[in-house]
Amino acid sequence: MVTSDEVARLAGVSRTTVSRVLSGSGRISEEVRQRVLEAAASLGYEPNVVAQSMVRQRSRTIALGLFHVEEGLSFSRLGETKHYFYLDVLKYIEEEAANAGYDLLQPSRPLGRTPESYVRALQTRQVAGAVMLALSSTDPRIPALIQAHIPTVFIDAVGQGPGATYVKGDHVSGARQVTEHLLALGHKRMAFFVGPSSNMFGMERLFGAQQALASAGRSLDPGLVRQSGWNMQQAYEAAAQLLSERRDFTAIIAGSDLMAIGILRALRERGLHVPGDVSLSGFDDLELASYIDPGLTTVRQDRVAMGRSAIQLLLRLIQGEQHLAPFVLPTQLIARQSTGPAPSV
Amino acid sequence: MVTSDEVARLAGVSRTTVSRVLSGSGRISEEVRQRVLEAAASLGYEPNVVAQSMVRQRSRTIALGLFHVEEGLSFSRLGETKHYFYLDVLKYIEEEAANAGYDLLQPSRPLGRTPESYVRALQTRQVAGAVMLALSSTDPRIPALIQAHIPTVFIDAVGQGPGATYVKGDHVSGARQVTEHLLALGHKRMAFFVGPSSNMFGMERLFGAQQALASAGRSLDPGLVRQSGWNMQQAYEAAAQLLSERRDFTAIIAGSDLMAIGILRALRERGLHVPGDVSLSGFDDLELASYIDPGLTTVRQDRVAMGRSAIQLLLRLIQGEQHLAPFVLPTQLIARQSTGPAPSV
DNA sequence: CTGAAAGCGCTTACAG
DNA sequence: CTGAAAGCGCTTACAG
Structure with a gap:
């Protein structure tokens, strides 16, 4: 590798000058600059x-923290919704970071997996900041990063401090929109499939649904709220369970598109038609949603804005700004064929 | 941040000794070690x-090169098969790298995007090696990395040199297995949807299919070979095109599971049933494949081995071994409901 | 406008 | 077994 010393010698100047020319700092005579x-x-x-x-x-360098590294999913199967959804977000994170001249780093951590060891790993690597994607809300790295004053932006996790803020989708609004959509179609009893309890968004969405129901003078039946993982398999199992217990609902609101696909299979296996017998909606709007049969009604989140704004906020934190307000990104109902009028009883 | 100097002072030794104790190199008296x-x-x-x-x-540090950073897909939609498939591979890369104590790095490259600038970026960051995931076979970084003698393992791309090798699935065998499966079901005319021509695996698979056909005394109809992107949308369009031209085939072999989903939609829109009218197979075995209706016959690749062995090979290259043989990972037919007996004419 | 010198925090010959 | 010194390749006060 060529060093600045060699350049200095060839140009007949000092390394100091080489450094200044290349960094564009300080006054330099045009002639020397050229040389x-x-x-x-x-x-x-x-x-x-x-x-x-x-x-x-x-x-x-910006450290990139991902759900799947931390959660010990080593032997889990493919197909976690989060992965599919956040993959696209990741792309825009990469792009935006590259534009700003920042490398992305995933540090290894041999020394146990305590939150302290994670923070220490970032510090010893002198990273400028961190973007943490879709951590569980109980992930101990969230308070650890905030406390260590490492500039951090959380995506789809809530963490705030002088040097930390977050970006997330408006789950409340998304759930409200779907629920209103179903109410407008005449549905009176709907089931909700939310994610794991460690994830706050399930609760937010439930809240959004409740809002919509309350506006319509209705309330939520707790027995129709089911928890499962974000993936197809677990949603499939939970749906099979629900269907074996009761069937006094005409619509299911799933917490993700992939969950909806799992639920769809459970419905199919029971001979139930969508949307003839049961209406079904997802969340995320994966491209897939428009390809499956029937096309899936879902809620779109702005993945581009999610990735880009996370880096933009982080750059401001790195530059020393403090207490930045979080970004809550709008969500939008995408109505397709999987939802239809409630069957007349 | 605490420095070795402070530790040395507190322990009453030199920084040299601190370094030696912590790295475990050199003889150190037990007492000093403890201190x-x-x-x-x-x-x-x-x-x-x-x-x-x-x-x-x-x-x-290991540099990680990804398809989607290089190909300028900035504004493409989600749903490239590769992304879904390789996401899982990525997970095992991360895991295996972390176990070996290596960070993963995605360097930014402001200075143009020439292959030289990429190599330079890796060099100035002093990376130990690189893993390049699913590059197009024409990606100029492949020869550049090999020539620069940066230890590199390519995944699903072919690149070899003293310090470079690759890991890939056995596409020939996979395609042969599917084709034999369809031949055994009585299919005589099948269409092939291969990926973009810049991707070698389409050709490999075609070759595998030809092998199977030849063994059965048959040959490939070039008019039934279609190229499209790896995603749903493009496969959908190509399938619609094919169906508008001719329909003298009873099976379609898609280059990926997501392509198969796009093709499935085109068939559905024409009122064709799978597998009643047309049998359909995918490639990859995403978890999704077993959830869609009908369950998709496909070819499974070993994603775990793909990720892990890539890092293991890379570590050997980093340690100075040369000319390592590539790993070709076995593929396996997974027969589900989307393929069935050829309709009697 | 330009350069000599110090220093970032480690590791590693070289001595002893 | 232990330490003083040099050095990795830069940047940045400090002088001039």
Whole structure:
């Protein structure tokens, strides 16, 4: 690797000057500037990023924390909704970080998996900040990161502090919209499939549904609220269970599109038609939602804004701004064929 | 941040000794060892990783190259098969890298997007090696990485050199198995949906299918081979096109599960039943494949082995081994309900 | 406008 | 077994 020393020698200047020319800081005579630039180009010089991080006491790096690393899903099957949904968010995180000249890093952590070890790993790597994607709301890294004053943006998890804020979808509104949609179609009794209890959004959505029901002078039947994992299999099982117990509902509101696909299978196996017998809605609007049969009514979240705004907020935190307000991104009902008029009794 | 100097002072030894105790290198008296360990623990000391990388001239970091960063899919929609499929592979890459104590890094590259700039980015970050996931076979970074002698393992892309090797699924065998399965069901004319021409696996699969057909004394009709993107939408469009042209086939072999879902929709819209009128198979065995209706016959690839073996090979390359043989992972037919006996004419 | 010197926090020959 | 010193490749006060 070429060093700044070689460039300096070739250009007949000091390393100080090379550094200044390349970083664009300080007054430099145009003639020297040209000489240095030419020398650097001819040698194919680029500054050693590690050395820069060392001297600056901070690397131009953003740590990326993902659900699936932490939750010990090592042997779980593919198909967690979150993965499919957040994959796209991830893409925009990468893009936006790259545009800002930041590397993305997933640190290894040999020393146990305590939240402290995670924070320590970020500190010893001198990361500028962290983006944490879809952590469980009980993840102990959330308070640890906030307390350590590492600039952090949480996506779909709630964490706030002087140097931390979050971005999330408006689940309350999303659930309200679906519920209103179903009420308008004449449905009076609906079942709700929410995610695991460690996830706050299930509760938010339930709240949104309750709002809509209350506005219509109705209330939620607790016996029709079911919890399951975000994936197809667990939703399938929970739906089979529900169907074996009772069938006094005409619609099911699923917590994710993949859950809806699992539920759809359980309905099919019982010979129930969607939406003829039961209306069904998802959440997320995966591309898949429009391809399955029947096309799935669902709630769209803005994945682009989610990824981009997370990095934009983080950059502001890195630059020292404090106490940034969280972003709550709008959600939108996408009505397709899986919801229809309530069957007349 | 605590430095080794503070630990040294507290323990009453030199930084040299602190370093040796913590790295476990060199003879150290038991008593001194204890003192240092206690001092480090009480101060919460961990070595600065950036400084270590600096002095070692190499960071304990693996660069991770992903399809979607390079291909400029910024505005594409969600649903590229690759993403869903490789997401799981990615998980095992992360796991295996973390076990070996390596960070994963996605470098930003502001200076144009030439293959040279990519290589340079890895070099200036002193990465130990790179894992490149599902690059297009024409990606110029493949030769660039090989030539730069950066230890690299390609996954589902072919690249070889003294310090580079690859891991891929056995697409030939997978396609042969599906084709044989369909032949056994009495199908005589089948259509093939392969991926983009820049992707070699489409060709491999075609070759596998040809092998099976040849063994049965049959040959491939070039007019029944269609190219499209790996996603639902493009496969849907290509299938609609094919169906508008001709219908003298009884089975469709899709290049991925998501393509199969797109094709399924096109068939449905024409009132064709699967497998009554047309048998349909996918590739990948996403969990989804068993949930859609009808359950999708497909080819399973071993994602766990794909991720894990890639890192294991890379670690050997990093340690200096050369010219490692590529891993070709077995594929396995998973027969479900979407394939059935050929309709009698 | 330019440079000599110090220093970022480690590790590693080299001595003893 | 232990330590003083050099050095990894930069950047940044401090001088001039």
